[in-house]
Amino acid sequence: MKVPNHLFVGCEGALYDTRNPLWSKSAPLRADYCLGHRDINTVAQFKSTLRNGAYAWPGGYQMYLICSDGAPLCPQCQAEAIEYDSATMEEWEQYTNHGCADHACAHGQITFDSCEAFGDEPQSWNYSGDGYELTDCLDSDIFVLKSPFSTFAQYCSPCVPGAGNLDNAMADGAKTYCLGADWFEEGKAPYPVYSVATGEAILPAA
Numbered sequence: 001m002k003v004p005n006h007l008f009v010g011c012e013g014a015l016y017d018t019r020n021p022l023w024s025k026s027a028p029l030r031a032d033y034c035l036g037h038r039d040i041n042t043v044a045q046f047k048s049t050l051r052n053g054a055y056a057w058p059g060g061y062q063m064y065l066i067c068s069d070g071a072p073l074c075p076q077c078q079a080e081a082i083e084y085d086s087a088t089m090e091e092w093e094q095y096t097n098h099g100c101a102d103h104a105c106a107h108g109q110i111t112f113d114s115c116e117a118f119g120d121e122p123q124s125w126n127y128s129g130d131g132y133e134l135t136d137c138l139d140s141d142i143f144v145l146k147s148p149f150s151t152f153a154q155y156c157s158p159c160v161p162g163a164g165n166l167d168n169a170m171a172d173g174a175k176t177y178c179l180g181a182d183w184f185e186e187g188k189a190p191y192p193v194y195s196v197a198t199g200e201a202i203l204p205a206a
Contacts, residue, residue, distance in 0.1 A: 009034045013048065036063060050078065064117065072117035074105035084111055132179075147177040149202065151191040166191065 003009065008016045013035030014028035036052040037045045054063055054075070065073040072081040075095060081103040089104050095112035102113045127134040133146035144166070152173040153164035164176025169191035181189040181202065193202040 013052070040065075066117075072103055072114075074108065074110070075112055075116045076110060077105065077108050079105050079107040081105060081112075081117055142179075144177040144179060147179065148196055149178050149180045149193050150175055150196050151178040151189075151193060152176065153178075153191065 003015075006017060006019045007029075008018050008023070010016060010028070013031075013033055015030040015033035016023045016026075016028050020026055032044060032048050034051040035048050036056060037049045040046050040049060049063075049065070052063075056063055064075065065078055067073065073079065074081050082105070084101045084104045086101070089101070089109075089111060092104060092109045092111050094101065095110050095116055100113040101111040103117050104111045125136050131146070131148040132144070135143045135145060137143050143163075151164075151166070151169055152171055153166055153176045154168035154170050154173050156163045156165045162174070164174040166176065166178055177196075178191060178193060179189065181187050181193055184190070194200065195202055
């Protein structure tokens, strides 16, 4: 709802009535009217955050609302988000053109992805140390871009041309960077491990 012309929202989020000649020196009608709250504990704070809009100021970063139990809310109307079901929601509108369909809102019949539901949740990770260069792929896979160790594995699908699939080690496969045995439970890798520097096999710890 549009605020009447005689009402003014200050940069601190307070609401003032400018019909009062001394409005700028008087107490506001409502101190917490349009202000984004990181922690929302009352209905008033929730409403104030909604009035503040979808973007932070300063900075212009998109705002997200997440329940205390970790459940996401719809980024458009803040209704409860539900899991996307392609069988019944395929024709629903996508919240943004670049997003995927991970969640949905029955109220607005829109779909949205995890980035739009969990703004502060890490969407990827990288590791650099101990001779390794690692990064994530999808939700459960790891790219071993550099390692002190190697093994021999089946070639991956055409999606990752030239790379070896560490889930399928094979003696006559492609030479592939791998994780050392100390990355696995009981210090035993699920494939033979060789030193990149010398080519010698690394025996498991006794």
